[in-house]
Amino acid sequence: MSQSAIVLGAGIIGVSTALQLARRGRSVVLVDRRGAGEETSYGNAGLIQREGVVPYGFPQELGLLIRYGLNNNIDAHYHARALPFVAKFLAQYWWHSNARRHEVIARSYAPLIENSVSEHADLIREAGAEHLIRKDGWTEAFRTEAKRDEEFKEADRLAREYGISYKKLTPADLQAREPHLSTEFIGGLHWEDPWSVLDPKGLTMAYLKLFESLGGKFVRGDATTLTQLPSGKGWRVQTDEGPVEAEQAVIAMGPWSEDVTKKLGYRFVMGVKRGYHMHYGTKGNATLNHWTMDKERGYFLAPMNQGIRLTTGAQFALRDEPKNPVQVERAEKVARSIFPLGERLDAEPWMGSRPCTTDMMPIIGEAPRHKTLWFAFGHAHHGLTLGPVTGRLIADAMAGEKPFLDISPYRPERFNP
Numbered sequence: 001m002s003q004s005a006i007v008l009g010a011g012i013i014g015v016s017t018a019l020q021l022a023r024r025g026r027s028v029v030l031v032d033r034r035g036a037g038e039e040t041s042y043g044n045a046g047l048i049q050r051e052g053v054v055p056y057g058f059p060q061e062l063g064l065l066i067r068y069g070l071n072n073n074i075d076a077h078y079h080a081r082a083l084p085f086v087a088k089f090l091a092q093y094w095w096h097s098n099a100r101r102h103e104v105i106a107r108s109y110a111p112l113i114e115n116s117v118s119e120h121a122d123l124i125r126e127a128g129a130e131h132l133i134r135k136d137g138w139t140e141a142f143r144t145e146a147k148r149d150e151e152f153k154e155a156d157r158l159a160r161e162y163g164i165s166y167k168k169l170t171p172a173d174l175q176a177r178e179p180h181l182s183t184e185f186i187g188g189l190h191w192e193d194p195w196s197v198l199d200p201k202g203l204t205m206a207y208l209k210l211f212e213s214l215g216g217k218f219v220r221g222d223a224t225t226l227t228q229l230p231s232g233k234g235w236r237v238q239t240d241e242g243p244v245e246a247e248q249a250v251i252a253m254g255p256w257s258e259d260v261t262k263k264l265g266y267r268f269v270m271g272v273k274r275g276y277h278m279h280y281g282t283k284g285n286a287t288l289n290h291w292t293m294d295k296e297r298g299y300f301l302a303p304m305n306q307g308i309r310l311t312t313g314a315q316f317a318l319r320d321e322p323k324n325p326v327q328v329e330r331a332e333k334v335a336r337s338i339f340p341l342g343e344r345l346d347a348e349p350w351m352g353s354r355p356c357t358t359d360m361m362p363i364i365g366e367a368p369r370h371k372t373l374w375f376a377f378g379h380a381h382h383g384l385t386l387g388p389v390t391g392r393l394i395a396d397a398m399a400g401e402k403p404f405l406d407i408s409p410y411r412p413e414r415f416n417p
C-alpha cells in the first residue's frame with residue numbers, strides 16, 4: 001500500500017491531523033494498535049478550553065509546594081518511587097513555570113488556544129457532530145473569598161490581555177444556575193467562550209468517519225515498526241494489512257510518542273500527568289447543568305452522555321505503572337457532599353496519561369534530522385482542545401505552505417537542536 005502520508009496514533013491529535021490532510025486531497029493511512037480515541041482522548045473532561053491561554057504551570061510558592069509535598073490532595077498526587085525517574089522533567093517544568101518565563105510561554109501558546117473553538121467548529125459542522133457539543137461554557141465554584149478574589153483578578157487580566165469572556169457569579173447566581181449544588185459555595189466564575197463535548201470518544205469517531213468518507217484508511221498496526229525506506233525518501237510501517245509505505249509520516253501517539261522518536265535518536269524531556277475518571281448517576285431529580293469545577297479541591301464534575309463524569313487532576317507517576325486511583329476516592333467523598341451523586345456507573349476508574357513537555361507547549365513541526373517526518377504530540381491538558389488546530393498546522397506545513405499560525409514556538413528543535 002503506497003500512500004502520501006502515514007499518521008501514527010489515532011487519538012484526537014492523530015485523527016484530526018489525518019482528517020486535515022484528507023481534506024486537502026492527500027491519500028492518508030491512519031495507524032493505531034487499537035481502536036481510535038480509546039486512550040487519553042477517551043476519558044478526558046470534554047472541554048474545548050478557549051479560556052486556557054495560560055498553560056498549567058508548576059507551583060512556585062513555598063506554601064503550595066509544602067501542601068503538595070504532603071501528598072494528600074485531589075488536584076495533584078505523586079508516586080514517591082517515581083520521583084528519581086521524573087526529577088529532571090519536574091525540575092525543568094518548575095524552571096519554565098517561573099512567573100516571567102511562564103508569561104512569555106503563554107504569549108506563544110495563546111494563538112493555538114485562540115483558534116481552538118473555530119477550528120473545532122469547522123470540523124464539527126462538516127462531521128455532523130453538533131449533537132455532541134454544548135456551547136455554554138463552564139463554571140468554577142469557590143469555597144473561600146480569598147480564592148474567589150484571586151481568580152476574579154486573574155480573569156480580569158485574561159479578559160484585558162487576551163479578550164476572554166467570563167461572568168462573576170454571586171452565590172444566588174450560582175444557585176440559580178445549579179439548584180442542586182451545595183450552598184456552601186460563596187460564588188463562582190463562569191467562562192463563557194469554551195465549548196464542551198458530551199462524549200469525547202464520540203467526537204473523535206465522528207472526525208474518523210469524516211476522514212474515511214474522504215477516502216482515508218484506518219488500520220491496526222504497530223507504530224514502533226516505523227522505518228525509513230532505504231532510499232531515504234519515505235517511511236514504512238507494519239500493519240495488520242501488511243506493510244504501508246508513504247512519502248511522509250506523522251508521529252501523533254500522545255504519551256507513547258517517545259517509543260518511536262527515541263529509536264530515531266531524538267531526546268525530549270517529557271513526562272506524563274496521569275488522570276482518572278469515574279461516571280455516576282444522580283439521586284432523585286438532581287441535575288448538573290454545566291461542567292463545574294470545585295476550585296479549591298481541584299476536580300471536575302461534567303454532565304456527559306455516560307453520566308456525571310468526575311475527573312481528577314495530575315498524578316506524577318510512571319506512565320506504565322498500574323493504576324492508583326487514590327484521587328478518585330478522595331474526590332468522590334468531597335463531591336458527594338456538594339452534589340447528590342448516585343451510584344458509580346463504571347466497574348473501575350479509568351486512567352489516562354496527559355503527554356507533557358517541560359515548557360508546557362506541544363511539539364508541532366518537522367523532525368530536525370528526518371525531513372518528511374513530522375511530530376504532533378505533547379498536548380498535555382489541552383489535547384482535545386487543540387486537535388483540529390494542530391492537525392491544520394501540520395497539514396499546512398507538510399504541504400509546504402505557510403501555516404495559518406507561526407509554528408516556530410512549537411518546533412522540536414527547542415529540545416533537539
Ligand SMILES: Cc1cc2nc3c(=O)[nH]c(=O)nc-3n(C[C@H](O)[C@H](O)[C@H](O)COP(=O)(O)OP(=O)(O)OC[C@H]3O[C@@H](n4cnc5c(N)ncnc54)[C@H](O)[C@@H]3O)c2cc1C
Binds near residue numbers: 034041045273312
Ligand atoms: C483526566 C483528564 C482530563 C482531561 N481533560 C481535558 C479537557 O477537558 N480538555 C482538553 O483539551 N484536554 C483534556 N485532557 C487532555 C487530553 O485528553 C489529551 O491531551 C489528549 O487526549 C491527547 O491526545 P493524543 O491524540 O495526543 O493522545 P492519545 O489520545 O493517547 O492517542 C495516542 C494514540 O497512540 C496509540 N498508540 C500508542 N502506542 C502505539 C503503537 N506502538 N502503535 C500504534 N499506536 C499506538 C494509542 O493507542 C492511542 O490511540 C485531559 C486528560 C485527562 C487524563
